[in-house]
Amino acid sequence: MTAAEKRSAKWKARRDEIVDTSATVFARQGYHATGIAELCEVNGFGKGAFYYYIGSKEELLAAIHDRVMDEVIAGADRVLASGGTPPEQLAMHGEELLDVISRYPDHVWVFLHEFPALTGERADQFRTRRRAYEARIEEVLRAGVAGGDFRDVDVWLTARAWLGMHNYTYLWLRAGGRMSARDAAAPFADIFLHGIARA
Amino acid sequence: MTAAEKRSAKWKARRDEIVDTSATVFARQGYHATGIAELCEVNGFGKGAFYYYIGSKEELLAAIHDRVMDEVIAGADRVLASGGTPPEQLAMHGEELLDVISRYPDHVWVFLHEFPALTGERADQFRTRRRAYEARIEEVLRAGVAGGDFRDVDVWLTARAWLGMHNYTYLWLRAGGRMSARDAAAPFADIFLHGIARA
DNA sequence: GTCTATAAAAAGATAGAC
DNA sequence: GTCTATCTTTTTATAGAC
Numbered sequence: 156m157t158a159a160e161k162r163s164a165k166w167k168a169r170r171d172e173i174v175d176t177s178a179t180v181f182a183r184q185g186y187h188a189t190g191i192a193e194l195c196e197v198n199g200f201g202k203g204a205f206y207y208y209i210g211s212k213e214e215l216l217a218a219i220h221d222r223v224m225d226e227v228i229a230g231a232d233r234v235l236a237s238g239g240t241p242p243e244q245l246a247m248h249g250e251e252l253l254d255v256i257s258r259y260p261d262h263v264w265v266f267l268h269e270f271p272a273l274t275g276e277r278a279d280q281f282r283t284r285r286r287a288y289e290a291r292i293e294e295v296l297r298a299g300v301a302g303g304d305f306r307d308v309d310v311w312l313t314a315r316a317w318l319g320m321h322n323y324t325y326l327w328l329r330a331g332g333r334m335s336a337r338d339a340a341a342p343f344a345d346i347f348l349h350g351i352a353r354a
Numbered sequence: 355m356t357a358a359e360k361r362s363a364k365w366k367a368r369r370d371e372i373v374d375t376s377a378t379v380f381a382r383q384g385y386h387a388t389g390i391a392e393l394c395e396v397n398g399f400g401k402g403a404f405y406y407y408i409g410s411k412e413e414l415l416a417a418i419h420d421r422v423m424d425e426v427i428a429g430a431d432r433v434l435a436s437g438g439t440p441p442e443q444l445a446m447h448g449e450e451l452l453d454v455i456s457r458y459p460d461h462v463w464v465f466l467h468e469f470p471a472l473t474g475e476r477a478d479q480f481r482t483r484r485r486a487y488e489a490r491i492e493e494v495l496r497a498g499v500a501g502g503d504f505r506d507v508d509v510w511l512t513a514r515a516w517l518g519m520h521n522y523t524y525l526w527l528r529a530g531g532r533m534s535a536r537d538a539a540a541p542f543a544d545i546f547l548h549g550i551a552r553a
Numbered sequence: 554g555t556c557t558a559t560a561a562a563a564a565g566a567t568a569g570a571c
Numbered sequence: 572g573t574c575t576a577t578c579t580t581t582t583t584a585t586a587g588a589c
Contacts, residue, residue, distance in 0.1 A: 185470050187386030191583060202584080203555050212583070268467050271384050309541060312533070316542055319522025320515045327514070334511070342508060343515055350549030390565060401566080403573050411565065 170208040173198055174218045175262075182261035186216060186269040216269060217277050223266040224284045226255045231291045241299030242352075245317070246344035248292060252321050253328060253336035253343075260329040267325055292317055296351075305351045317347060369407040372397055373417045374461075381460035385415060385468040415468060416476050422465040423483045425454045430490045440498030441551075444516070445543035447491060451520050452527060452535035452542075459528040466524055491516055495550075504550045516546060 177194050191212060195205050209215050230251030234244050256263050273281060293314045299305035320343060328339060375396055379388050390411060394404050408414045429450030433443050455462050472480060492513045498504035519542060527538060 183470070185386060185468075187384060188471060190581075192581090200554090201556055203557080203586095206584070207554060269384075271382070272387060308545075312538060312541055313545065315522060315526070316519045316545060320519040322522060323514060323518025339511060342511055346507075346512065346515055346549035347545070348549075349551070350545035350547075352548070389563075391563090399572090400574055402568095402575080405566070406572060 166208065170218075173205070173208055174215060174222065177215055178219045178222075178259075178261040178265055181216075181219070181269065182264035186265065186272050213273065213277070216265070216272055217281075219262050219265045220270070220273070220281050223255070223259060223262050224281060224288075226259065227252065227288055228284065230255060231288060234295075235291070241295050241302060241304050242348050244295045245292075245299070246340070246348065248295065249317075249321055249344050249347075250337060250340040253324060253340045256322075256325050257328045257330045257332070257336040260325060263325045267322065289314060289318060299351075303353060306353045308351050313351060320347065365407070369417075372404070372407055373414060373421065376414055377418045377421075377458075377460040377464055380415075380418070380468065381463035385464065385471050412472065412476065415464070415471055416480075418461050418464045419469070419472070419480050422454070422458060422461050423480060423487075425458065426451065426487055427483065429454060430487060434490070440494050440501060440503050441547050443494045444491075444498070445539070445547065447494065448516075448520055448543050448546075449536060449539040452523060452539045455521075455524050456527045456529045456531070456535040459524060462521075462524045466521065488513060488517060498550075502552060505552045507550050512550060519546065 173194075176197055177189075180189050180194060180197055191202060191205060194215075195201055198205070209218075231248065234247045234251060237244065237247060239247065270278070270281060293310050296305065296308070296310045296313055296317075300307055300310065324339060328334065328336065330336075372393075376388075376393050379393060379396055390401060390404060393414075394400055397404070408417075430447065433446045433450060436443065436446060438446060469477070469480060492509050495504065495507070495509045495512055495516075499506055499509065523538060527533065527535065529535075
């Protein structure tokens with residue numbers, strides 16, 4: 156590791172810290188309602204330092220979105236690699252998604268609320284990634300219907316029901332709270348799998 | 355009806371128009387991202403006219419919240435008055451809620467995203483009303499468990515699952531769209547009622 | 554790397570003419 | 572009722588010292 160790389164790694168680590176603390180502030184009071192000055196105060200430095208790490212306020216918002224989508228897609232990849240049956244995979248998708256929400260509740264709050272503040276190419280990028288994740292859920296449902304585990308539901312609509320049920324936990328689910336991701340995911344899977352099981 | 359009342363009724367009608375058109379703009383680009391100047395442009399008048407109808411930007415936001423909560427509570431009251439069984443009531447709650455979402459998708463978008471922009475007493479008021487609605491759903495679930503229609507689920511958690519599944523439709527459900535509120539509510543009730551039915 | 558000072562634009566809201 | 576002009580504050584971002 157060269158000297159330049161060491162400097163870069165330290166810079167990146169500090170930048171990640173700023174992204175994380177900013178997510179917390181954004182989640183409490185909103186993206187547009189939070190000024191750069193307040194982010195500096197929370198992080199304990201001035202504007203000069205802030206712009207040394209962050210290119211712009213919107214770039215900061217994009218970094219928060221990245222954290223969420225990276226984690227969510229990684230979880231979905233693990234499900235795909237597991238090779239379970241459609242009911243097993245759907246339950247596992249729930250565990251993975253709630254795990255991300257419980258570990259990054261503030262980032263997820265920002266992700267679900269402040270997407271419209273992203274513009275141009277950045278907005279397109281996250282729209283595409285989100286759709287790709289939703290398509291994974293639809294794929295599992297389609298496989299379950301084809302294989303006879305699930306009855307002949309409207310796959311698109313059923314995916315939205317599943318996504319809503321799970322995403323909505325961002326309002327209360329967090330690591331260290333009274334209910335773990337796994338504790339919530341199990342009854343959710345129970346409801347949903349019984350709900351669409353072949354009669 | 356006196357002359358003063360006529361003037362007042364006209365004022366109120368025009369004000370409602372402004373509230374509704376503003377909800378559309380807020381839903382597209384966010385509350386804080388939208389300036390008073392833009393709202394004036396959309397409504398086809400200047401700031402003078404705007405402040406003749408609207409006391410402040412936050413008052414406008416509260417009016418949008420009011421529209422949503424008034425409609426949602428009215429629907430819940432109809433369910434309560436219907437006197438059906440818990441499964442019937444839960445399905446009816448779904449129809450009523452999706453009906454509001456499909457008729458006021460922009461208002462609901464604002465309601466679900468921009469609540470943190472409300473301050474003080476106004477925030478307290480809507481927090482309370484929202485909790486009261488959620489308690490209605492929990493009540494139906496509790497009655498269904500007690501009466502033996504539903505198995506012994508965690509009522510609080512199951513209510514959140516139901517709320518998430520239904521609220522999340524704000525992203526796509528709208529009157530005149532490819533799917534009506536009733537078309538979506540029926541499969542949702544199917545999934546959910548099978549999901550929590552006594553084995 | 555972090556500071557302070559400042560630029561440059563935009564925000565919410567008000568005043569007074571008509 | 573609606574206009575334009577303006578007040579006051581705040582915003583994001585940059586410049587240059589240290």
